[in-house]
Amino acid sequence: MVPFTVVRAYSVSQQATRRLINFETSDLFAQSCRDNECLSQLANIIRKTQSDKISDLKPLKSSTINSDRSLPIPVFPRQEIFDQVDQDVAVQQWRKFPTKWFRFGKFVIKNYTSSLRNMWGLFKDTRVIHKEYRDFNKLVMSTSKTIEFAEIEAKVTKSPLKSLQLTRIQFQEYRRRGEFYKVPSFLLILLLFEEFTPALCYVFPSLVPWNCLTPSAYKKLSSKGANVNLHGDLTKSNEYLSPYNVPIDKAVEFLANKRVLSRWQTVFYRIAGNNDKIYEALAQYNQYLLVDDWLLLTHIFEAGTIDLSNRELINAIFERQLYNASEDLGTMIVNEQSRKTFLYRLMFYLAFRYNSTLRAGGDKQFTEAWGVNNIAILNIPGTSRFLEPRDLDKVK
Template identity: 40%
Template sequence: MLRKKFTQVRKYADLHRVTPISTVSEAAFHDSLQSNRLLSRLREAYLAQRFKVQNEDPSEEINSLHSLPMTVLPRENIFAQVNKDAKIGHWRKPAVKWFRLGLYMLKYYKDGVKNTYILAKRTKPLLQNYNATNCLVSELFKKVEFNEIEHRLMKKSSNDTIKPLPLSRRQFIECHRRKEVWKIPTFFLLALMFEELTAVICYVWPKVAPHNCLTPGGFKKISGAHANEQLDKLKKVPPYASPYMLSEDEVFAKLRSLAIEETPYWKLKLYRFMDNKSIPQEALVKAHQFLFVDDWLLLQHILHEPTTKLTVAELVDCIWLRQLYYRHEDINVMANNTEGRRVLVWRLLIYWAFRFDKTVSCGGDKLFAERWGVNNIALLNYSGKGGGSLVGRDELSILESSQ
């Protein structure tokens, strides 16, 4: 058993031989399209508008409409309505503007708390066969692998769909987001005590609020704290790394940076004090498995459904969880700008194409673990682009030009 385990580690130690996707020129990107079939398929789906980001008529199976925060604060609209209201005296307008914004925020918080509670109640039956959300993630992760093995053994065509999971992407992501329900009691007391000033409290300490109660400013603070500092620093694909191979400091640093399942600083201190290495290591494994399942569900919908419509809020969440942004960037602003949205979509497509090309689920012949190694967290939130960098506005013409 030990010999088999270490052989596997050696087998996946030279991942730098895998070529990342290049966008330095049209010729280089054309070569990437030729060598990466999944990239070509995703690009075709996006340019043909079979995959698009919009809030109108979103795909029900992949979007959770009430579990994410607003991406735009309607302050300008509220202020404009007050300015146009002739019944409000000119001297009263400044006070009325902020009063109405405060009322809007109170309703936003009320709806957010209500929707968080409803979501937790709705997802409870889905978890009855599992001890916790983490167990659900592990079971679905294993199920995908079993379905891929069966698909390969039956020698089905690469265009045939893999056997689906028992949950839709919306159900899966809502099971993950249901943990926000535990923030409701504290947040309710804050809202009761501070009323209109709750928005200020949530801006200063955004993590006290349920996720769907965040303002864009509060979300910007959280996303900045979880920015991937390794971007632009990786000259090649990082070598295979299991959570069980990393030092304690490396495991803790990874956990602190992840947005998927952030581990509080005091918990890490406690683990260190108790010399408990297994819980942090398993947390990294679950983060890896969560992203795999979420990616898999989204890709299956894009590749096999006539159209896939992702909401702006879901796009922001996908980019945030995968850390496909720089610290100085405001993901919400980018997602609500036509050019910025295109940049974010391409970052996601390149990330998916690099990870899943040549895998059974996307028309290849390898299991994900065969291609990258078992629980390879070295690839956790690796951008898939040369140098570990991210697509920028200057590269859109290369990515979207006719080949």
């Protein structure tokens, strides 16, 4: 087991020792499960959950956790369309090549129009929550306080944690609501460039609503966003790290790759000497992940299953940096073994953070375990390396 020590924010003399999850052998993983009750619970849930052998074109349905309409399609079914043309006897041989690309182009345009309709529906459906909060960061801060008060109440009264009124789908769709304002400019691009729109989406992904992003553009963003380390060697990052102590270049790279701030915004803030805006955005992103982790873990424990859709799963992997730059998340997610690998990576991340906390049946508040806004654990996967498909036999 690899020791991982974190100094609490409120007392540098008090230390909470954490252990990274070890899956190098079946015995070491079994020991990790004994040491980490949250990991043990999540591993049992994964084992009980049936693998979902479904096409991403017919994603999983869940009223409280998945919002596929607000996320991009991971992979275009190009080969499937080409195979259909090859098998279509009504299409003469000399017409097959242009017909393949024509039908594929029709699918891409249909995907764009469907995504734009979905974005309009999302915008309308989030009007009530927008009227109450007016800003997503206000919702994050309000929910963070609600979680903290719920933890305090549960600890003092020794009663179960109360569920939040907010569901994960409400939380995520309100966050993605801002993408609607890219629709007018994207419609203009679509009308002017038509079949050349995917190429423009690849070159300028920031112009595109998130759910209209092409698989190639998504891969480009995810490759750039992998391995942005804010704190050095994860096995030696043993102190509390404030958002304001992160090197500014790393903070800028991280936020730009996660589309929290655009490149031009970070350039403007730095020229104006207003680095605090960048650090505030980093702190807010950390708080966003804390709330999303809480909602996700709550749903998993209450439902007794992990019913994340393909789109939501790779989005969670992307946001938490639980992948290598060489991995194509879109093509991997449609493979059964790779999907299960991503599930385990997400579970390791959650188990590492939440073991011994009230949310996982422990006796500590999250801030007691890790400190307030501790960036030192922002992109820690909970393991010394990422689980690979070849390692799945060790974690059964």
